Amino acid sequence: MAIILIIDDDLHIGNVLEETLTNEGYGVIRAYSGTEAVLLFSQTKPDLVLLDLMLPGLSGEEVLTHMKGIPVIVISAKVDVEHKVDLLLGGAVDYVTKPFHTKELLARIAVHLRTFETLGKAGILTFEEIELDIDTHIVKIKNAEIKLTRTEYAILKLLMQNPTQVISKSQLLDRISEDTPDCTESSLKTHISNLRKKLREVSGKEYVEAVWGIGFKMKTE
Structure with a gap:
Protein backbone atom coordinates (compact mmCIF):
# COMPACT_ATOMS: atom_id res chain seq x y z
CA MET A 1 0.00 0.00 0.00
CA ALA A 2 1.46 3.34 -1.09
CA ILE A 3 1.53 6.07 1.58
CA ILE A 4 0.71 9.63 0.50
CA LEU A 5 1.50 12.71 2.58
CA ILE A 6 -0.98 15.57 2.20
CA ILE A 7 0.48 18.97 3.15
CA ASP A 8 -2.36 21.50 3.21
CA ASP A 9 -3.76 23.78 5.93
CA ASP A 10 -7.20 23.89 4.25
CA LEU A 11 -9.20 21.35 6.26
CA HIS A 12 -11.94 20.95 3.64
CA ILE A 13 -9.54 20.24 0.76
CA GLY A 14 -7.43 18.00 2.97
CA ASN A 15 -10.47 16.02 4.09
CA VAL A 16 -11.68 15.58 0.50
CA LEU A 17 -8.24 14.42 -0.61
CA GLU A 18 -7.91 12.03 2.31
CA GLU A 19 -11.33 10.47 1.67
CA THR A 20 -10.65 10.14 -2.05
CA LEU A 21 -7.22 8.58 -1.58
CA THR A 22 -8.40 6.23 1.16
CA ASN A 23 -11.21 5.01 -1.09
CA GLU A 24 -8.59 4.28 -3.76
CA GLY A 25 -6.64 2.10 -1.34
CA TYR A 26 -3.85 4.52 -0.43
CA GLY A 27 -2.58 5.15 3.07
CA VAL A 28 -2.72 8.83 4.08
CA ILE A 29 -0.78 10.97 6.53
CA ARG A 30 -1.30 14.72 6.89
CA ALA A 31 0.56 17.87 7.83
CA TYR A 32 -1.09 21.25 8.27
CA SER A 33 1.93 23.57 8.11
CA GLY A 34 5.28 23.69 6.37
CA THR A 35 7.16 23.28 9.65
CA GLU A 36 5.10 20.24 10.64
CA ALA A 37 5.64 18.72 7.19
CA VAL A 38 9.43 18.97 7.39
CA LEU A 39 9.45 17.46 10.89
CA LEU A 40 7.16 14.64 9.78
CA PHE A 41 9.29 13.97 6.69
CA SER A 42 12.40 13.64 8.87
CA GLN A 43 10.69 10.85 10.80
CA THR A 44 8.89 8.97 8.03
CA LYS A 45 9.13 8.40 4.29
CA PRO A 46 5.87 8.48 2.32
CA ASP A 47 5.74 7.26 -1.29
CA LEU A 48 4.40 10.53 -2.67
CA VAL A 49 3.61 14.06 -1.44
CA LEU A 50 0.73 16.38 -2.34
CA LEU A 51 2.02 19.86 -1.50
CA ASP A 52 0.08 23.10 -1.18
CA LEU A 53 2.14 26.29 -1.46
CA MET A 54 0.29 28.71 0.82
CA LEU A 55 1.17 27.24 4.20
CA PRO A 56 1.70 28.64 7.71
CA GLY A 57 5.27 28.35 8.93
CA LEU A 58 7.54 27.36 6.06
CA SER A 59 6.13 28.01 2.59
CA GLY A 60 5.51 25.23 0.12
CA GLU A 61 8.53 26.37 -1.89
CA GLU A 62 10.71 26.01 1.21
CA VAL A 63 9.19 22.63 2.08
CA LEU A 64 9.97 21.34 -1.42
CA THR A 65 13.71 21.73 -0.82
CA HIS A 66 13.45 19.17 2.01
CA MET A 67 11.51 16.59 -0.02
CA LYS A 68 14.39 14.81 -1.74
CA GLY A 69 14.17 11.36 -3.26
CA ILE A 70 10.38 11.29 -3.48
CA PRO A 71 7.77 12.42 -6.05
CA VAL A 72 6.09 15.70 -5.06
CA ILE A 73 2.96 16.97 -6.79
CA VAL A 74 2.30 20.65 -6.12
CA ILE A 75 -1.38 21.57 -5.76
CA SER A 76 -1.89 25.32 -5.86
CA ALA A 77 -4.23 28.08 -6.99
CA LYS A 78 -1.23 29.94 -8.43
CA VAL A 79 -1.32 29.76 -12.23
CA ASP A 80 1.76 31.77 -13.20
CA VAL A 81 3.72 29.78 -15.78
CA GLU A 82 7.14 30.98 -14.62
CA HIS A 83 6.30 29.96 -11.07
CA LYS A 84 5.28 26.50 -12.26
CA VAL A 85 8.52 26.14 -14.20
CA ASP A 86 10.59 27.17 -11.17
CA LEU A 87 8.88 24.56 -8.99
CA LEU A 88 9.28 21.79 -11.58
CA LEU A 89 12.94 22.65 -11.99
CA GLY A 90 13.20 22.81 -8.19
CA GLY A 91 12.23 19.18 -7.73
CA ALA A 92 8.45 18.82 -8.10
CA VAL A 93 7.36 16.12 -10.54
CA ASP A 94 4.02 17.77 -11.38
CA TYR A 95 1.87 20.85 -10.82
CA VAL A 96 -1.92 20.67 -10.47
CA THR A 97 -3.94 23.90 -10.38
CA LYS A 98 -6.84 24.38 -7.96
CA PRO A 99 -9.67 23.66 -8.46
CA PHE A 100 -8.68 20.24 -9.79
CA HIS A 101 -10.54 17.23 -11.16
CA THR A 102 -10.26 14.27 -8.81
CA LYS A 103 -9.94 11.68 -11.58
CA GLU A 104 -7.12 13.62 -13.22
CA LEU A 105 -5.26 13.97 -9.93
CA LEU A 106 -5.63 10.24 -9.21
CA ALA A 107 -4.28 9.45 -12.67
CA ARG A 108 -1.27 11.69 -12.15
CA ILE A 109 -0.60 10.11 -8.75
CA ALA A 110 -0.74 6.60 -10.24
CA VAL A 111 1.63 7.56 -13.07
CA HIS A 112 4.23 9.14 -10.80
CA LEU A 113 4.11 6.29 -8.28
CA ARG A 114 4.62 3.79 -11.10
CA THR A 115 7.45 5.81 -12.65
CA PHE A 116 9.22 6.34 -9.35
CA GLU A 117 8.89 2.66 -8.45
CA THR A 118 10.43 1.65 -11.78
CA LEU A 119 13.34 4.05 -11.35
CA GLY A 120 13.88 2.85 -7.79
CA LYS A 121 14.16 -0.75 -8.89
CA ALA A 122 17.01 -0.15 -11.33
CA GLY A 123 20.70 -0.42 -10.64
Missing part, protein backbone atom coordinates in the same frame (compact mmCIF):
# COMPACT_ATOMS: atom_id res chain seq x y z
CA ILE A 124 22.80 -0.85 -7.54
CA LEU A 125 22.25 0.76 -4.14
CA THR A 126 25.34 1.75 -2.16
CA PHE A 127 25.89 2.85 1.40
CA GLU A 128 29.52 3.34 2.42
CA GLU A 129 31.06 -0.10 1.68
CA ILE A 130 27.77 -1.96 1.15
CA GLU A 131 26.59 -2.69 -2.40
CA LEU A 132 23.10 -4.07 -3.01
CA ASP A 133 22.20 -5.20 -6.53
CA ILE A 134 18.45 -4.86 -6.92
CA ASP A 135 18.36 -7.04 -10.04
CA THR A 136 20.35 -10.02 -8.69
CA HIS A 137 19.62 -9.51 -4.95
CA ILE A 138 23.35 -9.88 -4.25
CA VAL A 139 24.72 -7.90 -1.28
CA LYS A 140 28.46 -7.30 -0.94
CA ILE A 141 30.84 -5.56 1.44
CA LYS A 142 34.36 -5.07 0.03
CA ASN A 143 33.50 -7.63 -2.68
CA ALA A 144 32.61 -10.23 -0.02
CA GLU A 145 29.09 -11.54 -0.64
CA ILE A 146 26.72 -11.51 2.33
CA LYS A 147 24.18 -14.33 2.43
CA LEU A 148 20.89 -12.77 3.54
CA THR A 149 17.46 -14.29 3.94
CA ARG A 150 14.59 -12.90 1.88
CA THR A 151 13.38 -10.83 4.84
CA GLU A 152 16.84 -9.52 5.77
CA TYR A 153 17.38 -8.46 2.16
CA ALA A 154 14.01 -6.65 2.02
CA ILE A 155 14.79 -4.77 5.25
CA LEU A 156 18.27 -3.73 4.09
CA LYS A 157 16.99 -2.63 0.66
CA LEU A 158 14.32 -0.38 2.20
CA LEU A 159 16.78 1.18 4.65
CA MET A 160 19.36 1.76 1.89
CA GLN A 161 16.73 3.34 -0.35
CA ASN A 162 16.07 5.83 2.47
CA PRO A 163 19.53 6.19 4.04
CA THR A 164 18.86 9.39 5.99
CA GLN A 165 15.35 8.51 7.15
CA VAL A 166 14.16 6.76 10.29
CA ILE A 167 11.74 4.02 9.20
CA SER A 168 9.16 3.14 11.83
CA LYS A 169 8.40 -0.49 12.64
CA SER A 170 4.89 -0.24 11.19
CA GLN A 171 6.15 1.37 7.99
CA LEU A 172 8.88 -1.22 7.67
CA LEU A 173 6.41 -4.07 8.00
CA ASP A 174 4.00 -2.47 5.54
CA ARG A 175 6.55 -1.59 2.88
CA ILE A 176 8.41 -4.92 2.84
CA SER A 177 5.21 -6.98 2.90
CA GLU A 178 5.19 -7.44 -0.88
CA ASP A 179 8.76 -8.79 -0.87
CA THR A 180 8.50 -10.84 2.30
CA PRO A 181 5.02 -11.56 3.64
CA ASP A 182 6.38 -13.82 6.41
CA CYS A 183 7.77 -10.96 8.51
CA THR A 184 5.61 -10.06 11.52
CA GLU A 185 5.85 -7.49 14.28
CA SER A 186 7.01 -10.16 16.73
CA SER A 187 9.73 -11.47 14.38
CA LEU A 188 10.99 -8.11 13.05
CA LYS A 189 13.43 -7.56 15.91
CA THR A 190 15.00 -10.98 15.31
CA HIS A 191 15.35 -10.39 11.56
CA ILE A 192 17.04 -7.03 12.13
CA SER A 193 19.33 -8.49 14.80
CA ASN A 194 20.43 -11.24 12.41
CA LEU A 195 20.96 -8.69 9.60
CA ARG A 196 23.12 -6.47 11.82
CA LYS A 197 25.17 -9.48 12.91
CA LYS A 198 25.86 -10.62 9.33
CA LEU A 199 26.94 -7.15 8.25
CA ARG A 200 29.10 -6.70 11.35
CA GLU A 201 30.86 -10.07 10.92
CA VAL A 202 32.17 -9.03 7.50
CA SER A 203 32.78 -5.32 8.03
CA GLY A 204 33.45 -5.02 11.75
CA LYS A 205 31.01 -2.09 11.74
CA GLU A 206 27.43 -1.42 12.78
CA TYR A 207 25.45 -0.40 9.72
CA VAL A 208 21.88 -0.49 11.06
CA GLU A 209 20.87 1.40 14.17
CA ALA A 210 17.73 1.45 16.26
CA VAL A 211 16.23 4.86 17.03
CA TRP A 212 14.55 4.38 20.37
CA GLY A 213 10.79 4.62 20.27
CA ILE A 214 10.67 5.28 16.51
CA GLY A 215 12.28 2.64 14.30
CA PHE A 216 15.48 1.94 12.38
CA LYS A 217 17.87 3.67 9.99
CA MET A 218 21.27 3.28 8.36
CA LYS A 219 23.98 4.29 10.81
CA THR A 220 26.25 7.16 9.79
CA GLU A 221 29.49 8.19 11.44
Whole structure:
Protein backbone atom coordinates (compact mmCIF):
# COMPACT_ATOMS: atom_id res chain seq x y z
CA MET A 1 0.00 0.00 0.00
CA ALA A 2 1.46 3.34 -1.09
CA ILE A 3 1.53 6.07 1.58
CA ILE A 4 0.71 9.63 0.50
CA LEU A 5 1.50 12.71 2.58
CA ILE A 6 -0.98 15.57 2.20
CA ILE A 7 0.48 18.97 3.15
CA ASP A 8 -2.36 21.50 3.21
CA ASP A 9 -3.76 23.78 5.93
CA ASP A 10 -7.20 23.89 4.25
CA LEU A 11 -9.20 21.35 6.26
CA HIS A 12 -11.94 20.95 3.64
CA ILE A 13 -9.54 20.24 0.76
CA GLY A 14 -7.43 18.00 2.97
CA ASN A 15 -10.47 16.02 4.09
CA VAL A 16 -11.68 15.58 0.50
CA LEU A 17 -8.24 14.42 -0.61
CA GLU A 18 -7.91 12.03 2.31
CA GLU A 19 -11.33 10.47 1.67
CA THR A 20 -10.65 10.14 -2.05
CA LEU A 21 -7.22 8.58 -1.58
CA THR A 22 -8.40 6.23 1.16
CA ASN A 23 -11.21 5.01 -1.09
CA GLU A 24 -8.59 4.28 -3.76
CA GLY A 25 -6.64 2.10 -1.34
CA TYR A 26 -3.85 4.52 -0.43
CA GLY A 27 -2.58 5.15 3.07
CA VAL A 28 -2.72 8.83 4.08
CA ILE A 29 -0.78 10.97 6.53
CA ARG A 30 -1.30 14.72 6.89
CA ALA A 31 0.56 17.87 7.83
CA TYR A 32 -1.09 21.25 8.27
CA SER A 33 1.93 23.57 8.11
CA GLY A 34 5.28 23.69 6.37
CA THR A 35 7.16 23.28 9.65
CA GLU A 36 5.10 20.24 10.64
CA ALA A 37 5.64 18.72 7.19
CA VAL A 38 9.43 18.97 7.39
CA LEU A 39 9.45 17.46 10.89
CA LEU A 40 7.16 14.64 9.78
CA PHE A 41 9.29 13.97 6.69
CA SER A 42 12.40 13.64 8.87
CA GLN A 43 10.69 10.85 10.80
CA THR A 44 8.89 8.97 8.03
CA LYS A 45 9.13 8.40 4.29
CA PRO A 46 5.87 8.48 2.32
CA ASP A 47 5.74 7.26 -1.29
CA LEU A 48 4.40 10.53 -2.67
CA VAL A 49 3.61 14.06 -1.44
CA LEU A 50 0.73 16.38 -2.34
CA LEU A 51 2.02 19.86 -1.50
CA ASP A 52 0.08 23.10 -1.18
CA LEU A 53 2.14 26.29 -1.46
CA MET A 54 0.29 28.71 0.82
CA LEU A 55 1.17 27.24 4.20
CA PRO A 56 1.70 28.64 7.71
CA GLY A 57 5.27 28.35 8.93
CA LEU A 58 7.54 27.36 6.06
CA SER A 59 6.13 28.01 2.59
CA GLY A 60 5.51 25.23 0.12
CA GLU A 61 8.53 26.37 -1.89
CA GLU A 62 10.71 26.01 1.21
CA VAL A 63 9.19 22.63 2.08
CA LEU A 64 9.97 21.34 -1.42
CA THR A 65 13.71 21.73 -0.82
CA HIS A 66 13.45 19.17 2.01
CA MET A 67 11.51 16.59 -0.02
CA LYS A 68 14.39 14.81 -1.74
CA GLY A 69 14.17 11.36 -3.26
CA ILE A 70 10.38 11.29 -3.48
CA PRO A 71 7.77 12.42 -6.05
CA VAL A 72 6.09 15.70 -5.06
CA ILE A 73 2.96 16.97 -6.79
CA VAL A 74 2.30 20.65 -6.12
CA ILE A 75 -1.38 21.57 -5.76
CA SER A 76 -1.89 25.32 -5.86
CA ALA A 77 -4.23 28.08 -6.99
CA LYS A 78 -1.23 29.94 -8.43
CA VAL A 79 -1.32 29.76 -12.23
CA ASP A 80 1.76 31.77 -13.20
CA VAL A 81 3.72 29.78 -15.78
CA GLU A 82 7.14 30.98 -14.62
CA HIS A 83 6.30 29.96 -11.07
CA LYS A 84 5.28 26.50 -12.26
CA VAL A 85 8.52 26.14 -14.20
CA ASP A 86 10.59 27.17 -11.17
CA LEU A 87 8.88 24.56 -8.99
CA LEU A 88 9.28 21.79 -11.58
CA LEU A 89 12.94 22.65 -11.99
CA GLY A 90 13.20 22.81 -8.19
CA GLY A 91 12.23 19.18 -7.73
CA ALA A 92 8.45 18.82 -8.10
CA VAL A 93 7.36 16.12 -10.54
CA ASP A 94 4.02 17.77 -11.38
CA TYR A 95 1.87 20.85 -10.82
CA VAL A 96 -1.92 20.67 -10.47
CA THR A 97 -3.94 23.90 -10.38
CA LYS A 98 -6.84 24.38 -7.96
CA PRO A 99 -9.67 23.66 -8.46
CA PHE A 100 -8.68 20.24 -9.79
CA HIS A 101 -10.54 17.23 -11.16
CA THR A 102 -10.26 14.27 -8.81
CA LYS A 103 -9.94 11.68 -11.58
CA GLU A 104 -7.12 13.62 -13.22
CA LEU A 105 -5.26 13.97 -9.93
CA LEU A 106 -5.63 10.24 -9.21
CA ALA A 107 -4.28 9.45 -12.67
CA ARG A 108 -1.27 11.69 -12.15
CA ILE A 109 -0.60 10.11 -8.75
CA ALA A 110 -0.74 6.60 -10.24
CA VAL A 111 1.63 7.56 -13.07
CA HIS A 112 4.23 9.14 -10.80
CA LEU A 113 4.11 6.29 -8.28
CA ARG A 114 4.62 3.79 -11.10
CA THR A 115 7.45 5.81 -12.65
CA PHE A 116 9.22 6.34 -9.35
CA GLU A 117 8.89 2.66 -8.45
CA THR A 118 10.43 1.65 -11.78
CA LEU A 119 13.34 4.05 -11.35
CA GLY A 120 13.88 2.85 -7.79
CA LYS A 121 14.16 -0.75 -8.89
CA ALA A 122 17.01 -0.15 -11.33
CA GLY A 123 20.70 -0.42 -10.64
CA ILE A 124 22.80 -0.85 -7.54
CA LEU A 125 22.25 0.76 -4.14
CA THR A 126 25.34 1.75 -2.16
CA PHE A 127 25.89 2.85 1.40
CA GLU A 128 29.52 3.34 2.42
CA GLU A 129 31.06 -0.10 1.68
CA ILE A 130 27.77 -1.96 1.15
CA GLU A 131 26.59 -2.69 -2.40
CA LEU A 132 23.10 -4.07 -3.01
CA ASP A 133 22.20 -5.20 -6.53
CA ILE A 134 18.45 -4.86 -6.92
CA ASP A 135 18.36 -7.04 -10.04
CA THR A 136 20.35 -10.02 -8.69
CA HIS A 137 19.62 -9.51 -4.95
CA ILE A 138 23.35 -9.88 -4.25
CA VAL A 139 24.72 -7.90 -1.28
CA LYS A 140 28.46 -7.30 -0.94
CA ILE A 141 30.84 -5.56 1.44
CA LYS A 142 34.36 -5.07 0.03
CA ASN A 143 33.50 -7.63 -2.68
CA ALA A 144 32.61 -10.23 -0.02
CA GLU A 145 29.09 -11.54 -0.64
CA ILE A 146 26.72 -11.51 2.33
CA LYS A 147 24.18 -14.33 2.43
CA LEU A 148 20.89 -12.77 3.54
CA THR A 149 17.46 -14.29 3.94
CA ARG A 150 14.59 -12.90 1.88
CA THR A 151 13.38 -10.83 4.84
CA GLU A 152 16.84 -9.52 5.77
CA TYR A 153 17.38 -8.46 2.16
CA ALA A 154 14.01 -6.65 2.02
CA ILE A 155 14.79 -4.77 5.25
CA LEU A 156 18.27 -3.73 4.09
CA LYS A 157 16.99 -2.63 0.66
CA LEU A 158 14.32 -0.38 2.20
CA LEU A 159 16.78 1.18 4.65
CA MET A 160 19.36 1.76 1.89
CA GLN A 161 16.73 3.34 -0.35
CA ASN A 162 16.07 5.83 2.47
CA PRO A 163 19.53 6.19 4.04
CA THR A 164 18.86 9.39 5.99
CA GLN A 165 15.35 8.51 7.15
CA VAL A 166 14.16 6.76 10.29
CA ILE A 167 11.74 4.02 9.20
CA SER A 168 9.16 3.14 11.83
CA LYS A 169 8.40 -0.49 12.64
CA SER A 170 4.89 -0.24 11.19
CA GLN A 171 6.15 1.37 7.99
CA LEU A 172 8.88 -1.22 7.67
CA LEU A 173 6.41 -4.07 8.00
CA ASP A 174 4.00 -2.47 5.54
CA ARG A 175 6.55 -1.59 2.88
CA ILE A 176 8.41 -4.92 2.84
CA SER A 177 5.21 -6.98 2.90
CA GLU A 178 5.19 -7.44 -0.88
CA ASP A 179 8.76 -8.79 -0.87
CA THR A 180 8.50 -10.84 2.30
CA PRO A 181 5.02 -11.56 3.64
CA ASP A 182 6.38 -13.82 6.41
CA CYS A 183 7.77 -10.96 8.51
CA THR A 184 5.61 -10.06 11.52
CA GLU A 185 5.85 -7.49 14.28
CA SER A 186 7.01 -10.16 16.73
CA SER A 187 9.73 -11.47 14.38
CA LEU A 188 10.99 -8.11 13.05
CA LYS A 189 13.43 -7.56 15.91
CA THR A 190 15.00 -10.98 15.31
CA HIS A 191 15.35 -10.39 11.56
CA ILE A 192 17.04 -7.03 12.13
CA SER A 193 19.33 -8.49 14.80
CA ASN A 194 20.43 -11.24 12.41
CA LEU A 195 20.96 -8.69 9.60
CA ARG A 196 23.12 -6.47 11.82
CA LYS A 197 25.17 -9.48 12.91
CA LYS A 198 25.86 -10.62 9.33
CA LEU A 199 26.94 -7.15 8.25
CA ARG A 200 29.10 -6.70 11.35
CA GLU A 201 30.86 -10.07 10.92
CA VAL A 202 32.17 -9.03 7.50
CA SER A 203 32.78 -5.32 8.03
CA GLY A 204 33.45 -5.02 11.75
CA LYS A 205 31.01 -2.09 11.74
CA GLU A 206 27.43 -1.42 12.78
CA TYR A 207 25.45 -0.40 9.72
CA VAL A 208 21.88 -0.49 11.06
CA GLU A 209 20.87 1.40 14.17
CA ALA A 210 17.73 1.45 16.26
CA VAL A 211 16.23 4.86 17.03
CA TRP A 212 14.55 4.38 20.37
CA GLY A 213 10.79 4.62 20.27
CA ILE A 214 10.67 5.28 16.51
CA GLY A 215 12.28 2.64 14.30
CA PHE A 216 15.48 1.94 12.38
CA LYS A 217 17.87 3.67 9.99
CA MET A 218 21.27 3.28 8.36
CA LYS A 219 23.98 4.29 10.81
CA THR A 220 26.25 7.16 9.79
CA GLU A 221 29.49 8.19 11.44
